[in-house]
Amino acid sequence: MEKMPLAYVKGGKVIGGNHRFDAIKKLKELGKEYGHVYVMDLDGVKRNRPNLSVYRKLSHKPFLWIDSLPRD
Structure with missing residues (x-):
């Protein structure tokens, strides 16, 4: 079974x-070590303001699974 780390971003x-x-x-x-990273974006979850600038800088690397909860 493949392991995937969970990273909390705030x-x-x-x-x-x-x-x-x-x-x-x-x-x-983490992406280099594990291949994929599950990201729980706490700013997105709590304030509906995910850290998009961070993910845009990494968007060319398809190793992030980002959870910032669904939007209205």
Whole structure:
């Protein structure tokens, strides 16, 4: 079975515990290591404002599965 990491993104950062990492750099690292990354965009979920600028910079790399919840 293939493993896929879950990355929480908030304010352009990947957050985990008490740590914050640059989202673009961290998502690239995870993508290289695992092939795919499941992204839970907390700004999209809570405020309907996903971190689109981050994903646009990575859009040429088809390794992200982004969840920011459905829109009205």
